[in-house]
Amino acid sequence: MVWGQERPVPVKFTGKRGELAAMLLRGYVLLIPTIGLYRFWLTTWKRRFYWANTEIDGDPLEYTGNAIQLLLGFLMALAVFVPLYGLFFYLSTQSSEAAIVGYSGVAVLVWFLMGYAIYRARDFRLSRTLWRGIRCDQGGSAWGYAIRRFFWSLLVLATAGLAYPFMAANLWAYRYRHSWYGDRQFGFTGSWRQLARPFYVSYVAIALIAAAGLGTGWAMGGVPVSGVPSVGGVVVMVIAVALIGLLVLYYQSREISRMFSSVRLGQAALAVSVRARSLVGQYVLFGLALAGSYVVLAIGGLVVLGSVASGAFAGGEFDLQVFMQNLQGSFSVLLAIVFGYLLLLGAFSLMVELFLGLGFWKLVAQGASITGLDSLRDVKARGEDARLGGEGLADALNVGAY
Amino acid sequence: MSESIAARFHDGLTAEVHLVGLIHEAGALVIRAGDGAELGRWATADLFAMHGRKDELRLGANGQPTGARVVVKGREDVARVLATLPVLHQKRRQQAGREIRIAVTATVALAAVILAYLYGVPLLAGRITALVPPDWERSLGETVARQMQASLGDESGFQVCDSNPDSLANRAIARFGAAALEGSGSPFELDIRVVKSDIPNAFALPGGQVFFFSALLDQAETQDEFAGVLAHEVGHVAHRHGMEQLISTAGTGALIGFILGDMTGISVAAGLGATIIDARFSRDAERQADAFAGHVAERMDFNPAGLADLINRVGADDEFARALALLSTHPLTDDRKAALEILSQQRPAGLEPPFTSAEWNAIRAMCGAPDPKTKRK
The missing domain is CATH 2.30.29 (PH-domain like)
Structure with a gap:
């Protein structure tokens, strides 16, 4: 075995979309009889799929967490939310000015807690990630991270977004400098300088497009004070929004590539290259898949409604009044509506997971390669970190990724 | 091997x-x-x-x-x-069995919590409501009234039909309210106001405020109907239903959040679920208020079934309101009507009517002549 500069080893992803789809569909069905509790198992299976299919130098990652830990974590998070709920209730009974002040206070508190939740969730995932028999881990302080993120975000707000590259680089660095693989600490070489150019270029371009698009659209009558908006004006505005979306994705691809490529582990270095057009491709694919699934559901829904509320469709014409009467009287119609709503929701989250979640993971994994892998062969295992409930708050606050 | x-x-x-x-x-x-x-x-x-x-x-x-x-x-x-x-298969099966047992236990526990909630919260909310100081409820009612005026009325709030509290109509309404509330042990004083609005409705707020909209008064054909609705709203005040509703809504939000894992309650699913569950509680409350109106009708000569007649007449006008009845906070009026009919048959004879005909005419005239445009759509 030769030490030193060697060829980079590409990361492989072996998962198939169909396999994930089957797992998710099964999970969604099981959510119904378990009154939603199966979500903890579904998350666990999903992670096993992502981890086990991400292969580095012949050895895949392994996710060692289980659903019971997630369930317990959620119960612990309830301890935070029950008092918050009481507060909400009290506020809702106050005069409107007091309520607005109170709600804003709670919103700020939740924004702060999200930082804590994000960090603890990352701790939970890392400490349950195994590669070559050695566990990853995260140190640092979740409260410290939450405070950092909170004050940085205030600064970003105060500077109309201009401070964002500083915040992003700082938080990336905090996360990775407190991450461990066995007894080896991760490092981070990135800085705001790598983000500045793509960020400010996108920033200026977005500002110009927004101003120009809005101005032209306005002049062409896209947002009339009264009456029908003109087609030309609306088209201009839609184009402006689409261009802004493209610029956001372009910047995201640069941030992901440059920040991930700044991650070090001793002598080993990660390099990630995610192209903006691949990122755009994921969203286009997602949009098409979602539209397709909704067309299928709409046709199915019409057939079902036609059979349970057949009177409304009698004579080939849709009679709203009869339909509404059916709606009122029949329990099966109500059931059909609730079920249809669940189907729409299910189709949406399925497409999000299949095309955005999996798509993003695949882009990063397949765009990644690692140099200096051999230097990791003497990494030793560290003690256990079996802390429970790291992720409960993240689940409750809806910030959990993957 | x-x-x-x-x-x-x-x-x-x-x-x-x-x-x-x-x-x-x-x-x-x-x-x-x-x-x-x-x-x-x-x-x-x-x-x-x-x-x-x-x-x-x-x-x-x-x-x-x-x-x-x-x-x-x-x-x-x-x-x-x-x-x-083969030990690997056994271990896998054991592990799966353990997880299934935990999942089933947790599901049963959650189902038990939901059931306890559905049956227990009306009782519990009533108990908690009894602990709420009347002063607090009164100031809460004023807040709600302000919010409601901001969302329903124009900027100046509701326009009261007859601002003179000593007018014949207002005195008659206040007397009726006081008589209806008498003996219920309620700590509140009624404040009944007839206000101008195109919405045919009437409601009671926490703390004793009752609003009666002019559009509903326009549609009332007899004293029975007007007195029935008013007695029903007084029943809400006496039972402190507004407060009870607030408490149970808060509890429902927490429960739905638990099921969906969305404690922020911003998803549509959370809103829909909460609406369905809360509708159940308000159905019970409506029934209680109907019963209250029935008892009031044992002391004064009006037919509580007039209440149902008026609601049906309003409902016939508004298909949309009927269509949403299943999900709305109002119960289906057929079963209520049957219950009210039974109540109306138990009344003793020889009672005084709630309003003299002069008073009833004054009440009908208090918002001016009904606007022909809004009366029937």
Whole structure:
């Protein structure tokens, strides 16, 4: 075995979309009889799929967490939310000015807690990630991270977004400098300088497009004070929004590539290259898949409604009044509506997971390669970190990724 | 497993990969390096399989470092190992059984909580409501009234039809309200106001405020109907339903959040679920208020079934309101009407009507002549 500069080893992803789809569909069905509790198992299976299919130098990652830990974590998070709920209730009974002040206070508190939740969730995932028999881990302080993120975000707000590259680089660095693989600490070489150019270029371009698009659209009558908006004006505005979306994705691809490529582990270095057009491709694919699934559901829904509320469709014409009467009287119609709503929701989250979640993971994994892998062969295992409930708050606050 | 099977081995101590051969002998899995050196001997009973990719078997063992793994790849090799080590299937089944038991227990517990909630909260909310100081409820009612005026009325709030509290109509209404509330032990004083609005409705707020909209008064054809609705709203005040509703709504939000995992309650699913559950509570409240109106009608001569007549007349006008009845906070009026009919038959004879005909005429005239445009759509 030769030490030193060697060829980079590409990361492989072996998962198939169909396999994930089957797992998710099964999970969604099981959510119904378990009154939603199966979500903890579904998350666990999903992670096993992502981890086990991400292969580095012949050895895949392994996710060692289980659903019971997630369930317990959620119960612990309830301890935070029950008092918050009481507060909400009290506020809702106050005069409107007091309520607005109170709600804003709670919103700020939740924004702060999200930082804590994000960090603890990352701790939970890392400490349950195994590669070559050695566990990853995260140190640092979740409260410290939450405070950092909170004050940085205030600064970003105060500077109309201009401070964002500083915040992003700082938080990336905090996360990775407190991450461990066995007894080896991760490092981070990135800085705001790598983000500045793509960020400010996108920033200026977005500002110009927004101003120009809005101005032209306005002049062409896209947002009339009264009456029908003109087609030309609306088209201009839609184009402006689409261009802004493209610029956001372009910047995201640069941030992901440059920040991930700044991650070090001793002598080993990660390099990630995610192209903006691949990122755009994921969203286009997602949009098409979602539209397709909704067309299928709409046709199915019409057939079902036609059979349970057949009177409304009698004579080939849709009679709203009869339909509404059916709606009122029949329990099966109500059931059909609730079920249809669940189907729409299910189709949406399925497409999000299949095309955005999996798509993003695949882009990063397949765009990644690692140099200096051999230097990791003497990494030793560290003690256990079996802390429970790291992720409960993240689940409750809806910030959990993957 | 007579001949050795190729595998990758991680000892769980260092991040080294060992290419090894596996042999099953004397109740143990023996792990040998290429040069024949024995790297490990794991007792069969200690073995367990982790979840991995298809056609890949990841084995760990109790008593070994937690990260120690033997990885066998390829369908044939995996099948051979599984055939030799039936203990792996048993362990997997045991683990799955354990998780299913926990999932079922948790689901049953959650279902029990939901049931306890559905049946217990009306009782519990009533108890908690009894603990709320009347002063607090009164100021809360004023807040709600302000919010409601901001959302329903124009900027100046509701326009009261007859601002003179000593007018014939207002005195008659106040007298009726006081008589209806008498004996209920309510700590509140009624403040009944007839206000201008195109919406045919009437409602009671926490703390004793009752609003009667002019559009509903316009549609009332008899004293019975007007007095029935008013007595019903006084019933809401006496039972403190507004407060009860607030408390149970807060509880429902928490429960739905628990089921969906969305404690912020911003999803549509959370809103829809809460609406369906809350509608149940308000149905009970409506029934109670109807019963209250029925008891008032035992002291004064009006037919409480007039209440149902008026609601039906309003409902006939508004298909949309009827269509949403199942999800709305108002119960279906058919069963209510039947209950009210029974109540109306139990009344003693020889009572005084709630309003003299002069008073009733004054009440009908208090908002001016009904606007022909809004009366019937």
